[in-house]
Amino acid sequence: MKSPQLLPLLRSQTQGDLLALLFLHPQQEYSLTEIARRIGVSTSGVHHEVTRLLDAGFVADRRVGNTRLVRANASTVVAEPLTQLLAVTYGPLPVLHDLLVDEPLVDEAFIYGSWAARYLGVPGPVPEDVDVLVVGTADADRLDDIASAASEVLHRDVSIRRARRDAWALARAGDGSQPFLSTVAQGPRVLLDVGALDAATEGER
Numbered sequence: 001m002k003s004p005q006l007l008p009l010l011r012s013q014t015q016g017d018l019l020a021l022l023f024l025h026p027q028q029e030y031s032l033t034e035i036a037r038r039i040g041v042s043t044s045g046v047h048h049e050v051t052r053l054l055d056a057g058f059v060a061d062r063r064v065g066n067t068r069l070v071r072a073n074a075s076t077v078v079a080e081p082l083t084q085l086l087a088v089t090y091g092p093l094p095v096l097h098d099l100l101v102d103e104p105l106v107d108e109a110f111i112y113g114s115w116a117a118r119y120l121g122v123p124g125p126v127p128e129d130v131d132v133l134v135v136g137t138a139d140a141d142r143l144d145d146i147a148s149a150a151s152e153v154l155h156r157d158v159s160i161r162r163a164r165r166d167a168w169a170l171a172r173a174g175d176g177s178q179p180f181l182s183t184v185a186q187g188p189r190v191l192l193d194v195g196a197l198d199a200a201t202e203g204e205r
Contacts, residue, residue, distance in 0.1 A: 005118040007089040013119075014041050018049050020090035022059060022072040023083045024153075029062075029069040038097075038193065058082075084155075091154050092130045093192065099146045100134070100194040107136040107165050112189040120188045129157040133184055135168045136195065 017039035113131035171181035
């Protein structure tokens with residue numbers, strides 16, 4: 001199993017996504033099914049990782065009826081430094097999800113560029129910034145505010161650009177009239193679980 005490019009110290013991508021979800025939401029509890037949906041893996045895969053993290057004291061759990069709820073163990077001595085490390089590596093997915101999920105007029109949103117490339121396993125240096133494309137007609141000033149909020153949490157610049165749905169569809173179809181969108185369409189990108197359109201496309205998470 002190859003180590004993830006975003007944080008080669010970890011053993012798997014699932015581990016990074018799981019830890020980021022829990023430690024960047026330290027007050028929340030999640031069922032295994034909800035975790036699986038949020039990070040895009042099977043429930044059995046989540047169960048395996050949660051068991052390992054429970055044994056190591058990184059997470060805690062409890063049962064409510066037949067549901068097993070999991071949360072970050074905020075009392076462990078490694079919680080604070082681990083949270084900081086996760087914020088600058090795996091943080092963009094949960095942080096941008098929280099900031100964009102309830103925004104109106106967002107059809108789809110993607111992370112593209114160097115962060116997406118590292119997430120998808122392309123070797124390279126640590127990304128210096130995070131680039132986001134929002135498809136739809138969301139308010140531009142509001143997106144700037146979201147980018148600023150995300151930058152503060154992630155400790156790096158976050159840039160959000162907006163594209164109309166018709167322009168993005170043309171770029172996806174190979175139309176080269178808008179070079180920027182064509183570059184994004186042809187490059188690595190990671191779909192954020194937000195917006196009105198929730199079907200991932202080829203090459204996207």
